Amino acid sequence: MFRLRTALTLCFALALPQIALAAQCGNDSAGFRAWKGEFAQEAKRAGVGKRGLEALAQAQYSTRTIAADRNQRSFKYSLDKFMQVRGADTIVAQGRRHKARNPEFYAALERQYGVPAGVLIAIHGMETGFGNFMGDTPVVSAITTLAYDCRRSDFFVPHAIGALKLVDHGAITGATLGARHGELGHTQFLPGNALTYGVDATGSGSVNFYNITDALASTANYLRQKGWRTGHGYQPGEPNFAMIREWNAASVYQQAIAIMAARIDR
Known part of the structure; x- marks a missing residue:
């Protein structure tokens, strides 16, 4: 039987550094190599070590990431269309089965973080189909491409x-593979959030976002640290809906998670 261990938030990541944007951004692949050299100096100043710098040096400009960033059509749909396209009914049905198979796991998470099972399960289902597809793009290449790209460089650096x-x-x-915007693991954490809110729930000594236990504990910790209030509602207009908004900025996504979570927990 699963027993949730004491959460060990990554001690080296209590806060992300505030970094001046010294490296010159660009709008195509031509300047990416030069940018990496400049960005390596920023990374060193921010405390990145040898392995991280080697990963930066090996990163490739991701044309698939740029294409995905320019073409996020689903977030422009109506709520009903968005839920249809994203398979909300399937997520709810599968989510109920996940909860029924391991109720103590989700109950332990709720006892520790106050976040109901339905919310975590809905996010898990929406992000990766319960871990069935966690991405096809190298995380470091994707996220450094977005940091270099002038469109939203300040957000992604x-x-x-x-x-x-x-x-x-x-x-x-x-x-390591993740989504085309650099998100990683079962619930698709952006790397800075993974660094800050990651929890070693298995007690292995490190956080593994590709392990469902660590990933869902980290997700619950994120919501809790953002202000989730135990026992309060999470539908639009209720106190905890603001924390769902913290997870994803798209209004249709936020509403879909709240609706699916309530159906899963019904």
Whole structure:
């Protein structure tokens, strides 16, 4: 029977560094190599070590990441269309089965973090189909491509630093695959958030976001640290909906998670 261990938030990542954007961004692959050389100096100043810098040097400009970043159509759908396209009914049905197979696991998470099973299960199902597809793009290449790209460089630079520190500490390697925006693991953490909110729930000595126990404990910890209030509602207008908004900025995503979570926990 699963017994949730004391959460061990990564001690080296209590806060992400505030980094001046010294490296010159670009809008195509032409300047990526030069940018990496400049960014390596920023990374060193931010505390990235040898392994992280080696991963940066080996990173490749990801054209698939840029294409995905320019073409996020599903978030422009109506709520009903979004839920249809993302397979909400299937997520709910499978989510109920996941909960029924291991109720004590989810109960232990709720006791520790206050986050109901349905919320964690809905996020897990929405992000990766319960771990069935966790991405096809190297995390470091994807996130450094977005840090270099001028469109949202300031947002992605701290996450690029986070990814390199995750490499330093053995949580990922330069070859680890994730989503095309650099998200990783069962619930698709952006690297900076993984660094800050990751929990070693298995007691292995490191956080493994590709392990369901660590991933869901880390997700619950993220929501708790953002202000999740035990026993309060999470539908739009209720106190905990604000924390679902912290997880993803898209309104249709937020509403879909709240609806599916309630159906799973019904």
